[in-house]
Amino acid sequence: MGGDSAPEMVVEGIDIALSRLQGAEFLLFGDEGQIRPLLDRYPRVKAISHIRHTDIVVTDQEKPSVALRTGRGSSMRMAIDAVRKGEAAGVVSAGNTGALMAMAKFVLKTLPGIARPAIATYFPTMRGESVMLDLGANIECDADNLVQFAVMGEVFARNVLGLTQPSIGILNVGAEGLKGNVAVKEAATILQETDLPIKFYGFVEGDDIGAGTVDVIVTDGFTGNIALKTAEGTARLFGHFLKEALTSSASSRIGALLARPALNTFRMRVDPRRYNGAMFLGLNGICVKSHGGTDALGFSNAILVAVEMITDGLNEAIKEDFSHVGSHRRDDPEATAAL
Amino acid sequence: MGGDSAPEMVVEGIDIALSRLQGAEFLLFGDEGQIRPLLDRYPRVKAISHIRHTDIVVTDQEKPSVALRTGRGSSMRMAIDAVRKGEAAGVVSAGNTGALMAMAKFVLKTLPGIARPAIATYFPTMRGESVMLDLGANIECDADNLVQFAVMGEVFARNVLGLTQPSIGILNVGAEGLKGNVAVKEAATILQETDLPIKFYGFVEGDDIGAGTVDVIVTDGFTGNIALKTAEGTARLFGHFLKEALTSSASSRIGALLARPALNTFRMRVDPRRYNGAMFLGLNGICVKSHGGTDALGFSNAILVAVEMITDGLNEAIKEDFSHVGSHRRDDPEATAAL
Numbered sequence: 001m002g003g004d005s006a007p008e009m010v011v012e013g014i015d016i017a018l019s020r021l022q023g024a025e026f027l028l029f030g031d032e033g034q035i036r037p038l039l040d041r042y043p044r045v046k047a048i049s050h051i052r053h054t055d056i057v058v059t060d061q062e063k064p065s066v067a068l069r070t071g072r073g074s075s076m077r078m079a080i081d082a083v084r085k086g087e088a089a090g091v092v093s094a095g096n097t098g099a100l101m102a103m104a105k106f107v108l109k110t111l112p113g114i115a116r117p118a119i120a121t122y123f124p125t126m127r128g129e130s131v132m133l134d135l136g137a138n139i140e141c142d143a144d145n146l147v148q149f150a151v152m153g154e155v156f157a158r159n160v161l162g163l164t165q166p167s168i169g170i171l172n173v174g175a176e177g178l179k180g181n182v183a184v185k186e187a188a189t190i191l192q193e194t195d196l197p198i199k200f201y202g203f204v205e206g207d208d209i210g211a212g213t214v215d216v217i218v219t220d221g222f223t224g225n226i227a228l229k230t231a232e233g234t235a236r237l238f239g240h241f242l243k244e245a246l247t248s249s250a251s252s253r254i255g256a257l258l259a260r261p262a263l264n265t266f267r268m269r270v271d272p273r274r275y276n277g278a279m280f281l282g283l284n285g286i287c288v289k290s291h292g293g294t295d296a297l298g299f300s301n302a303i304l305v306a307v308e309m310i311t312d313g314l315n316e317a318i319k320e321d322f323s324h325v326g327s328h329r330r331d332d333p334e335a336t337a338a339l
Numbered sequence: 340m341g342g343d344s345a346p347e348m349v350v351e352g353i354d355i356a357l358s359r360l361q362g363a364e365f366l367l368f369g370d371e372g373q374i375r376p377l378l379d380r381y382p383r384v385k386a387i388s389h390i391r392h393t394d395i396v397v398t399d400q401e402k403p404s405v406a407l408r409t410g411r412g413s414s415m416r417m418a419i420d421a422v423r424k425g426e427a428a429g430v431v432s433a434g435n436t437g438a439l440m441a442m443a444k445f446v447l448k449t450l451p452g453i454a455r456p457a458i459a460t461y462f463p464t465m466r467g468e469s470v471m472l473d474l475g476a477n478i479e480c481d482a483d484n485l486v487q488f489a490v491m492g493e494v495f496a497r498n499v500l501g502l503t504q505p506s507i508g509i510l511n512v513g514a515e516g517l518k519g520n521v522a523v524k525e526a527a528t529i530l531q532e533t534d535l536p537i538k539f540y541g542f543v544e545g546d547d548i549g550a551g552t553v554d555v556i557v558t559d560g561f562t563g564n565i566a567l568k569t570a571e572g573t574a575r576l577f578g579h580f581l582k583e584a585l586t587s588s589a590s591s592r593i594g595a596l597l598a599r600p601a602l603n604t605f606r607m608r609v610d611p612r613r614y615n616g617a618m619f620l621g622l623n624g625i626c627v628k629s630h631g632g633t634d635a636l637g638f639s640n641a642i643l644v645a646v647e648m649i650t651d652g653l654n655e656a657i658k659e660d661f662s663h664v665g666s667h668r669r670d671d672p673e674a675t676a677a678l
Contacts, residue, residue, distance in 0.1 A: 063517065124576065125576065126576055126579055136512050139512065139518075139519065139520050140520060171565060172565075173475050173478065173560070173561055173564040173565065178402065179478075180478065180561070181478050181479060181561060205564075205565070205568050206564070206565040206566065206567065206568025206569035206570075206571070206572055207568040207569065207571050207572030207575065208572065209569055209572050209573075210569075210572035210573050210575055210576035211572055211575070211576070219565075221512070222512055222519070222520060222562065223561065223562055223565055225512040225544075225545070226510060226511075226512065226544070226545040226558075226562055226565070226566050227545065227565050227566060227569040228545065229544050229545025229546040230545035230546065230548055230549075230566040230569045230570050230573075231545075231569050231570070231572075231573040232545070232546050233545055233546030233547065233548050233549030233550055233570075234548075234549050234569075234570040234573040234574055234577075235573055235577060236546065236549060236550070237463065237464065237465055237549035237550070238573070238574055238577040238578075238609060239577075240465055241605055241608050241609060242581070242605055244605075245598070245601040245602060245604050245605035245608075246598055246601055246602075246605075248601050248604070249600070249601060251597045251598065251600070251601075252597065252598040252600070252601035252602075254594075254597050254598075255593075255594040255595060255596070255597030255598030255599075255601070256594060256598055257594070258590045258591065258593050258594030258597065259584075259585055259590065259591040259594030259595055259598070260594075261588070261590070261591070262584040262585055262587050262588060262590075262591035262594070263584060263585075263591075265584050265587070266580055266581055266583075266584035266585075269580050269584075270577060270580060
């Protein structure tokens with residue numbers, strides 16, 4: 001029920017995702033009166049979906065703490081409960097981010113060794129794709145949080161992006177060791193000295209995100225959220241300027257017509273819907289947050305992100321890796337302090 | 340002497356700037372042996388320039404504290420000293436940012452009522468231009484710092500951007516009052532309750548920068564630096580994708596040829612050199628930092644930024660405004676605590 005054009009976007013999004021999915025089934029939590037007529041319009045979705053009715057909805061305005069206290073029978077909470085009970089392999093929601101994180105944390109708990117879950121996303125770069133975390137779950141982070149994000153991001157890049165030895169960078173205001181706040185400096189020292197088989201690159205700056213300097217970009221949720229949205233806004237501004245230029249004269253309009261297939265490829269590459277689906281990492285259950293303002297295509301992508309996390313066994317890999325972190329603790333007092 | 344292609348870029352930059360400047364004179368601080376032959380190549384610059392020789396240079400690697408202690412006879416320090424003595428109306432440097440800020444703060448001091456200077460820059464938006472500060476002078480900021488940045492930014496937008504009643508926004512991870520860290524929440528409360536004639540919009544998010552939602556974007560130096568560089572990196576990535584698309588087929592190459600004048604206009608609009616010249620606000624003297632990697636065109640822009648700040652009487656206006664802040668203190672205990 002979350003998102004600007006739910007539940008239609010959700011049902012249509014499943015329909016789009018189905019062309020790339022085999023054997024999936026869906027539990028749809030929400031208002032049966034609204035969902036059933038939609039399923040009649042999408043018979044492929046109807047065939048593999050089960051409605052779990054509730055008319056309680058967590059609104060976008062609701063404070064996470066209030067949603068957590070009063071939202072027991074809400075569609076959001078019921079969907080998360082289904083993951084805990086093992087009825088669903090993961091949950092995808094386009095609703096209130098703060099409420100989703102608060103409920104998911106409360107119901108699913110974090111994986112062993114992880115103090116706080118983080119929100120992660122893919123990012124297009126000149127070298128392919130990177131993953132960046134945290135994007136807003138943790139407004140203030142200490143060095144230990146950042147180190148845990150680094151380890152989770154590394155596991156993600158190996159298991160979901162399929163990289164053999166992903167490189168990790170911490171976002172900072174300069175590449176030199178003496179720059180930045182206490183948290184990033186301490187986290188860098190820990191990652192430099194750790195025995196964990198992690199390829200720590202060091203500090204990266206904002207322009208390294210698009211350049212693809214590293215595979216995993218680690219940052220606190222305040223900075224990460226602002227960096228992600230600044231990138232989105234810059235892409236939109238760039239697109240706006242380009243459109244203005246290409247419609248400014250007769251010859252540029254003809255030129256744009258001739259280059260249309262290429263420009264469409266370009267548009268597809270920078271389409272934010274392709275990167276829709278923020279992943280909650282570190283929870284004992286798969287949870288993906290779709291942008292509330294997206295459409296069916298964007299929502300289908302969020303579904304596919306969740307499916308990928310499930311089929312690639314991400315959480316099992318994180319558990320496995322953090323159990324090694326645990327055994328390192330005994331050997332390495334430095335790592336003990338940090339992890 | 341600072342920057343990747345100094346001193347040639349500096350001399351050529353002056354030559355470019357001269358076409359938009361009347362009656363300006365330049366003091367050039369640095370190695371006479373390198374500068375004199377350059378002046379012979381740029382006779383227009385030679386006619387209005389005076390070399391002040393030194394062979395001491397602050398390197399990019401130097402720690403600000405070391406530069407401050409040992410760099411007394413350096414070209415950077417001598418240039419700043421010239422501003423303090425009234426021999427120069429402002430200083431422009433493409434050298435070590437941290438050293439420049441440390442020296443400028445030490446030599447010029449801050450304006451009355453300002454605890455910490457901030458680095459500001461113009462930003463292209465869908466609605467024209469905005470100004471954003473701080474971009475890296477202050478890694479950790481409290482609410483008072485942010486409020487002072489807001490007041491300085493407002494004065495800048497009125498006096499240099501020429502806006503009648505500029506709107507001010509604080510960069511945050513959400514528009515709602517309950518989001519964000521302590522500093523941004525407190526600063527917002529102060530700006531909402533102040534008697535100062537400031538048009539405070541409230542919180543803005545990263546994508547509001549490119550959208551031009553507000554005229555002045557206030558943030559701490561850590562976040563601001565990362566947001567600025569993320570925007571630069573995204574613009575570069577976007578340009579890279581566009582170029583790949585437009586050279587991908589024969590028809591797209593012909594299309595790009597037909598649209599070339601429009602694409603050139605577009606390129607010019609997003610050319611980072613047009614926005615080169617970071618302004619140090621809050622100092623008792625004009626100081627502009629050019630990007631070290633820029634070329635003569637970019638450097639000429641940094642010169643013109645400094646000239647604009649001087650001719651628009653920015654510092655006099657900041658002094659005037661902060662004297663009002665002072666008188667507010669007596670009336671308003673809330674403002675006293677803050678300012």
